[in-house]
Amino acid sequence: xxxxxxxxxxxxxxxxFSSAFKTWDLSSSGRLIEQLTTVCPAASFIESNRRARMExxxxxxxxxxxxxxxxLSKCRESKDSCKEGKDSKKGADSTELVCIxxxxxxxxxxxxxxxxxxxxxxTPLRAAKAMQFLTKGYKETIHDILNDAIFDENHDEVVVVxxxxxxxxxxxxxxxxxxxxxxxxxxxxxxxxLSKLARIVEIFSRRLQVQERLTKQxxxxxxxxxxxxxxxxxxxxxxxxxxxxxxxxxxxxxxxxTMLGLYQKDPKTREEFFSLTMRK
Amino acid sequence: MDHSKQTQYSSNExxxxxxxxxVLNGHFDGMVKRPAGGxxxxxxxxxxxxxxxxxxxxxxxMESWREERTRSVEDNEMSLPSLAAAYTTILRGLGEDPxxxxxxxxxxxxxxxxxxxxxxxxEKIIDVLNDAIFDEDHDEMVIVKDxxxxxxxxxxxxxxxxxxxxxxxxxxxxxxLSKLARIVEIYSRRLQVQERLTKQxxxxxxxxxxxxxxxxxxxxxxxxxxxxxxxxxxxxxxxxTMLGVFREDPKTRDEFLTLIRS
Numbered sequence: 001x002x003x004x005x006x007x008x009x010x011x012x013x014x015x016x017f018s019s020a021f022k023t024w025d026l027s028s029s030g031r032l033i034e035q036l037t038t039v040c041p042a043a044s045f046i047e048s049n050r051r052a053r054m055e056x057x058x059x060x061x062x063x064x065x066x067x068x069x070x071x072l073s074k075c076r077e078s079k080d081s082c083k084e085g086k087d088s089k090k091g092a093d094s095t096e097l098v099c100i101x102x103x104x105x106x107x108x109x110x111x112x113x114x115x116x117x118x119x120x121x122x123t124p125l126r127a128a129k130a131m132q133f134l135t136k137g138y139k140e141t142i143h144d145i146l147n148d149a150i151f152d153e154n155h156d157e158v159v160v161v162x163x164x165x166x167x168x169x170x171x172x173x174x175x176x177x178x179x180x181x182x183x184x185x186x187x188x189x190x191x192x193x194l195s196k197l198a199r200i201v202e203i204f205s206r207r208l209q210v211q212e213r214l215t216k217q218x219x220x221x222x223x224x225x226x227x228x229x230x231x232x233x234x235x236x237x238x239x240x241x242x243x244x245x246x247x248x249x250x251x252x253x254x255x256x257x258t259m260l261g262l263y264q265k266d267p268k269t270r271e272e273f274f275s276l277t278m279r280k
Numbered sequence: 281m282d283h284s285k286q287t288q289y290s291s292n293e294x295x296x297x298x299x300x301x302x303v304l305n306g307h308f309d310g311m312v313k314r315p316a317g318g319x320x321x322x323x324x325x326x327x328x329x330x331x332x333x334x335x336x337x338x339x340x341x342m343e344s345w346r347e348e349r350t351r352s353v354e355d356n357e358m359s360l361p362s363l364a365a366a367y368t369t370i371l372r373g374l375g376e377d378p379x380x381x382x383x384x385x386x387x388x389x390x391x392x393x394x395x396x397x398x399x400x401x402x403e404k405i406i407d408v409l410n411d412a413i414f415d416e417d418h419d420e421m422v423i424v425k426d427x428x429x430x431x432x433x434x435x436x437x438x439x440x441x442x443x444x445x446x447x448x449x450x451x452x453x454x455x456x457l458s459k460l461a462r463i464v465e466i467y468s469r470r471l472q473v474q475e476r477l478t479k480q481x482x483x484x485x486x487x488x489x490x491x492x493x494x495x496x497x498x499x500x501x502x503x504x505x506x507x508x509x510x511x512x513x514x515x516x517x518x519x520x521t522m523l524g525v526f527r528e529d530p531k532t533r534d535e536f537l538t539l540i541r542s
Contacts, residue, residue: 100373103366104437110359110366111398112351113471119434120471127437128373133508135374167507171382174367174390176439176503208376208383240439244430245396 093132100128134169134176137206142221145203149193150226158269160184161197162277170241171208179237179253181205182277185222186229186262186269197222211237211256219258230262232273351401363391397432397439400469408466409488412456419492421532423447424460425540433504434471442500442516444468445540448485449492449525449532460485474500474519482521493524495536 104124108115115124162182170177181201204217219233234257242249262269367387371378378387425445433440444464448455467480482496497520505512526533 096373096375100370103369103373106366107363107394107437108471110362111394111471112355112359112401113398119473123435123437123471126435130436130438130504130508131370131374135376138375165513172386172389173393174370174386175393176507178507208371208374208386210382240430240441241393244439244441245393250428 097125097128097132100131101125104128133206134167135207137203140203140206142200142203142225145199146192146196146225149196151191151193152189153187153191154189155187155191156189156229158184158186158272158276159191159194160273160276161194164198164201166201166205166235166237168205168207168209168211168214168237170239171210173241173245174208175240175244177209177211177237177239177241177254179235181218182234183218183222183232184263184273184277185226185231188227188229190226190228192222192226211235211239211254215256215258219260223260228261230264230266230269231258231260232263232270233258234273234277350404353402356395356402359395360388360391363394364388367391396469397430398470400466403466403469405463405466405484405488408462409455409459412459413488414454414456415452416450416454417452418450418454419452421447421449421536421539422454422457423536423539424457427461427464429464429468429498429500431468431470431472431474431477431500433502434473436504436508437471438503438507440472440474440500440502440504442498444481445497446481446485446495447526447536447540448489448494451490451492453489453491455485455489474498474502474517478519478521482523486523491524493522493526493529493532495523495526495533496521497537497540 101124104127105115108120108123113120115121160182161184162180164181164183165178166181167176167178169175183197183201200218200221204214204221215233215235219231222228222231222233234255236253236255238253242252259270263273364387367390368378371383371386376383378384423445424447425443427444427446429440429442429444431440432438446460446464463481463484467477467484478496478498482494485491485494485496497518499516499518501516505515522533526536
């Protein structure tokens with residue numbers, strides 16, 4: 001009952017969109033849900049309980065809007081065909097940049113600095129652009145980077161990519177945390193291009209994050225893309241919010257992990273992963 | 281020059297008696313904090329310091345720390361709502377939802393954090409140093425090395441962190457050792473450029489102790505280079521300031537640099 005109500009609601013919304021979206025076959029709910037899943041993570045709630053719950057949880061944690069939703073809403077706002085979508089998106093980006101720049105001007109003056117002195121003249125713009133770069137993960141989708149790089153390969157031994165440098169922003173204090181991510185998965189006839197694992201880390205880390213959620217998002221993304229036998233992700237990071245302020249502990253590191261599939265069930269597989277990644 | 285300095289000093293004193301003024305990283309041409317009405321900012325945007333600093337170009341950044349004026353705790357409290365509002369705007373501009381659970385209090389936390397990262401504007405060297413200068417018949421090199429330093433890049437507002445090594449040759453007067461670290465704290469907890477930070481630390485020690493020589497070396501990692509831009513993970517920036525005999529005598533300099541490396 002809940003499912004059909006949700007579909008009706010989504011269909012109702014979609015009917016209001018421009019002609020570009022009418023290529024979606026609204027009468028076929030299954031296809032609609034599949035297509036909706038790529039643009040609206042919440043729709044995956046319909047797909048399968050466990051996986052949907054995890055994804056919905058990740059989306060509802062709202063690590064930013066899902067980028068395609070942003071694209072949709074921009075198109076909706078523009079009321080025209082999607083040809084103008086790109087222009088309106090660029091326009092929206094620069095409007096956002098101006099807002100952020102003004103906010104930084106306020107911040108500098110409220111901190112007691114002189115915004116007219118030479119070193120700070122263009123700082124609001126630079127800081128705004130830097131912040132946009134540091135949160136560029138909101139604008140990227142897993143779908144875009146993974147589409148071509150999944151290969152059928154008869155390999156069922158562990159694949160580990162370790163020491164992936166990671167830089168993120170603490171969502172509580174807006175200060176960086178950085179460290180390394182170690183990823184392992186047991187393929188199930190499908191392997192992924194190795195750099196794509198690092199790109200997945202990039203997408204999720206270039207956001208306002210909590211380390212626990214980041215670890216889970218990476219693991220879930222790999223699991224959904226490859227459907228492997230198991231996925232393990234470990235992140236060890238240093239949080240500047242702990243080092244530069246607050247408790248001022250210089251050497252503290254935070255380690256989080258997510259184990260899915262066989263890594264969750266089998267301690268020996270887990271142990272093999274730890275021995276490959278964590279031992280110096 | 282001296283007259284204008286004195287005028288500046290006394291007029292700053294007067295301002296200090298009323299609403300507190302703020303000196304920016306050693307500059308005097310900073311804004312005066314607004315009075316209660318909040319409209320004084322535009323009127324106060326030309327403090328007397330601005331006039332005399334125009335006669336002194338880059339040297340104004342090296343103004344004596346005796347004449348610094350500070351941001352106050354009351355200023356911090358008054359600024360907090362505006363800072364928090366600015367951070368809320370930033371969150372929205374980045375595409376985030378400021379109402380979601382993890383971000384509800386983030387503007388306030390980020391504002392308080394940023395005030396902490398710039399708390400160097402609230403502190404005066406003179407308060408830190410006044411009691412801890414001792415007469416001591418010691419004329420050998422004193423080095424305090426590996427002082428952890430955290431600062432903010434004034435160009436991108438992202439952290440800089442690294443280590444500071446300080447050495448000086450006393451001239452009958454020594455300084456409490458932790459005061460060297462406190463001087464580093466005061467100057468580093470500001471919007472900084474590493475070159476200026478190094479020089480400010482060296483000048484402060486010179487003015488306080490009048491030693492025979494001072495050497496300051498900072499090696500730091502700039503997140504603006506590591507997290508963005510060129511994205512060079514392992515790059516470090518090293519700057520140094522050598523004053524007095526450290527500058528004139530290569531052997532003294534060499535001894536200092538060897539000792540900090542060991």
